[in-house]
Amino acid sequence: MRFLIDFLQNNSLYGVSKSWAQRKMSAPPVVLAAVSSNGRPADGNVGVLVENSLKEMSENAVSSASSAVVENDLTSTVRGGVEDVYGEDTATEDQYITPWTVTVASGYPLLRDPHYNKGLAFTEKERDAHFLRGLLPPVVISQDLQVKKMMASMRQYQVPLQRYMAMMDLQERNERLFYKLLIDNVEELLPVVYTPTVGEACQKYGSIFRQPQGLFISLKEKGRILEVLKNWPEKKIQVIVVTDGERILGLGDLGCQGMGIPVGKLSLYSALGGIRPSACLPITIDVGTNNEQLLNDEFYIGLRRTRATGQEYAELLHEFMSAVKQNYGEKVLIQFEDFANHNAFDLLAKYGSTHLVFNDDIQGTASVVVAGLMASLNLVGGTLADHTFLFLGAGEAGTGIAELIALEISKQTGAPVEETRKKIWLVDSRGLIVESRMESLQHFKRPWAHEHEPVNNLLDAVKAIKPTILIGSSGAGRTFTKEVIETMASLNEKPVILALSNPTSQSECTAEEAYTWSEGRAIFASGSPFSPIEYNGKFYPSGQANNAYIFPGFGLGLIISGAIRVHDDMLLEASEALAAQVSQENLDNGLIYPPFSNIRKISAQIAARVAAKAYELGLATRLPQPENLVAYAESCMYSPHYRSYR
Ligand SMILES: NC(=O)C1=CN([C@@H]2O[C@H](COP(=O)(O)OP(=O)(O)OC[C@H]3O[C@@H](n4cnc5c(N)ncnc54)[C@H](OP(=O)(O)O)[C@@H]3O)[C@@H](O)[C@H]2O)C=CC1
Numbered sequence: 001m002r003f004l005i006d007f008l009q010n011n012s013l014y015g016v017s018k019s020w021a022q023r024k025m026s027a028p029p030v031v032l033a034a035v036s037s038n039g040r041p042a043d044g045n046v047g048v049l050v051e052n053s054l055k056e057m058s059e060n061a062v063s064s065a066s067s068a069v070v071e072n073d074l075t076s077t078v079r080g081g082v083e084d085v086y087g088e089d090t091a092t093e094d095q096y097i098t099p100w101t102v103t104v105a106s107g108y109p110l111l112r113d114p115h116y117n118k119g120l121a122f123t124e125k126e127r128d129a130h131f132l133r134g135l136l137p138p139v140v141i142s143q144d145l146q147v148k149k150m151m152a153s154m155r156q157y158q159v160p161l162q163r164y165m166a167m168m169d170l171q172e173r174n175e176r177l178f179y180k181l182l183i184d185n186v187e188e189l190l191p192v193v194y195t196p197t198v199g200e201a202c203q204k205y206g207s208i209f210r211q212p213q214g215l216f217i218s219l220k221e222k223g224r225i226l227e228v229l230k231n232w233p234e235k236k237i238q239v240i241v242v243t244d245g246e247r248i249l250g251l252g253d254l255g256c257q258g259m260g261i262p263v264g265k266l267s268l269y270s271a272l273g274g275i276r277p278s279a280c281l282p283i284t285i286d287v288g289t290n291n292e293q294l295l296n297d298e299f300y301i302g303l304r305r306t307r308a309t310g311q312e313y314a315e316l317l318h319e320f321m322s323a324v325k326q327n328y329g330e331k332v333l334i335q336f337e338d339f340a341n342h343n344a345f346d347l348l349a350k351y352g353s354t355h356l357v358f359n360d361d362i363q364g365t366a367s368v369v370v371a372g373l374m375a376s377l378n379l380v381g382g383t384l385a386d387h388t389f390l391f392l393g394a395g396e397a398g399t400g401i402a403e404l405i406a407l408e409i410s411k412q413t414g415a416p417v418e419e420t421r422k423k424i425w426l427v428d429s430r431g432l433i434v435e436s437r438m439e440s441l442q443h444f445k446r447p448w449a450h451e452h453e454p455v456n457n458l459l460d461a462v463k464a465i466k467p468t469i470l471i472g473s474s475g476a477g478r479t480f481t482k483e484v485i486e487t488m489a490s491l492n493e494k495p496v497i498l499a500l501s502n503p504t505s506q507s508e509c510t511a512e513e514a515y516t517w518s519e520g521r522a523i524f525a526s527g528s529p530f531s532p533i534e535y536n537g538k539f540y541p542s543g544q545a546n547n548a549y550i551f552p553g554f555g556l557g558l559i560i561s562g563a564i565r566v567h568d569d570m571l572l573e574a575s576e577a578l579a580a581q582v583s584q585e586n587l588d589n590g591l592i593y594p595p596f597s598n599i600r601k602i603s604a605q606i607a608a609r610v611a612a613k614a615y616e617l618g619l620a621t622r623l624p625q626p627e628n629l630v631a632y633a634e635s636c637m638y639s640p641h642y643r644s645y646r
């Protein structure tokens with residue numbers, strides 16, 4: 001380190017962070033730094049100074065002249081290339097060496113920096129100003145042509161996982177192109193970066209692992225989580241999606257390999273909700289896994305131990321939650337994702353009053369389903385209070401949705417929520433939830449234990465309860481059998497059937513089954529997408545009931561209002577905003593959700609309603625309230641178009 005200090009003093013790097021932008025440079029800008037494994041300076045005050053310079057460089061690289069950092073008076077030391085200047089090559093293996101890196105805000109490293117890289121879209125002028133001559137072939141192409149080319153190459157992959165890997169590679173190589181591709185082709189690429197393919201990617205994460213994405217916090221880091229958070233290169237984080245990998249979609253415990261989910265959810269935050277990618281932080285908390293197959297898999301990337309539980313688990317999570325608040329402040333949104341229900345409800349309850357937390361599986365799913373149900377009333381008639389609901393699955397999604405429906409009916413009718421719950425029934429793996437089971441029920445199921453004789457399977461429950469609306473949230477595939485759907489169709493002119501479980505393999509039924517067995521009368525949507533189907537000469541474009549409609553806009557609304565807490569009324573605002581986006585044409589096609597192709601506009605509408613509610617409830621801190629919240633939300637959204645570099 002002494003060498004670095006001498007070197008920096010001799011080369012006037014101290015203090016450059018304030019003045020570098022004004023300087024004019026005549027040679028490639030160079031900053032020399034010792035780095036730790038994540039690319040941050042290794043130690044001490046010098047590290048901080050260099051880090052500040054680097055940070056300022058990266059923040060200003062887009063807008064500042066020539067991306068000048070320091071006048072290049074370092075030539076005598078670093079030029080020449082072949083010389084073993086730092087003695088690394090001659091050091092014996094047991095000698096310590098400093099991991100030097102030379103960071104240049106232009107030239108070759110610019111092509112390797114996913115935030116700033118434009119590939120062949122660098123203009124002639126940029127190629128001159130940023131020392132890119134010769135590093136690229138002569139052709140200059142537009143971002144649109146890059147998108148066209150990438151899509152053509154993407155479509156050549158027949159295997160979905162290959163497409164997923166190609167998308168991840170692109171994200172690591174050229175972030176803006178990745179987001180442009182995703183935004184411009186959202187309906188085609190959502191199933192690649194999100195469900196269903198992300199599920200397979202998580203299952204095989206160890207084998208396909210190339211570049212680490214996101215932050216891994218394991219039991220090994222206990223006592224040092226704040227330090228680990230500081231290793232992340234970005235400082236201004238607005239949204240964290242965190243999982244402990246125990247309930248990944250309907251695929252169960254995938255341990256550390258659940259990382260694909262926070263990464264995927266956050267790419268939707270940016271693409272669909274317009275949150276800047278640099279403000280998003282995917283985190284996996286690795287407390288072990290009970291998945292024997294993974295524990296025996298030589299390519300498994302996580303801790304090889306069974307899951308920590310009880311106090312050991314709670315302490316790690318508490319340290320994490322405290323460190324996040326300490327490092328990023330009160331207004332960072334922490335989205336819990338794919339935790340098992342025995343932790344999910346408790347975490348939400350415990351941190352709901354101290355942190356800005358949101359559980360997507362409980363709350364986001366509830367909001368999206370209530371939106372779909374609001375829209376479906378245009379097709380099936382009546383109000384929510386006129387309907388009878390039956391769920392297969394009484395976990396996070398099932399009870400979360402049930403509670404929000406009950407709340408909405410209570411708001412509409414003025415009846416107490418204890419009353420409005422009575423038209424909502426749930427079936428779990430042991431049958432219908434009824435009062436006689438009360439003692440053995442988990443706490444989140446108890447409000448749903450109505451008076452009824454025991455019923456031990458779904459078909460009998462459908463016959464007994466006679467629901468108008470059937471919702472699958474079990475994670476158990478093909479559980480809406482022919483008999484179940486035929487019975488729904490015999491009870492209702494237009495049965496509403498939602499098969500929410502992900503990925504496709506866990507869907508309670510396929511679109512084809514729902515339409516065929518109901519003779520084309522079902523109002524159907526599923527968690528993972530199905531291709532349109534034809535039945536009796538009629539075309540049925542099946543809709544997707546997925547929380548991806550809600551969480552990006554919801555998060556945007558929290559951020560633009562500076563909200564400090566999530567409130568159930570915000571979820572209902574989001575539902576109404578989404579339902580309002582369902583056009584008559586959508587309804588005529590049997591769709592109760594709008595197409596994803598409009599999602600950024602929809603997200604802005606959702607964000608505006610959520611933000612307005614935050615202001616109304618006194619939970620917003622960004623004051624004064626903007627006059628036009630939709631326009632404000634739109635103006636805040638990240639755009640993936642390339643910036644011009646001076
Ligand atoms: N479309 C979307 O946006 C979303 C979809 N989901 C999907 O919903 C599914 C469930 O998620 P979540 O609620 O978090 O999971 P949970 O584990 O919290 O709940 C699952 C529930 O299903 C019940 N169950 C499981 N198998 C059966 C079966 N064969 N018959 C009857 N009941 C069964 C369980 O019963 P028991 O309690 O007795 O064990 C439990 O009540 C997952 O596939 C997930 O991907 C989740 C969130 C959003």
Ligand SMILES: CC(=O)C(=O)O
Pocket residue numbers: 195248249250338360361501502527546547548
């Ligand atoms: C969509 C989602 O959040 C889930 O399936 O868990």
Ligand SMILES: [Mg+2]
Pocket residue numbers: 249337338360361
């Ligand atoms: Mg989820």
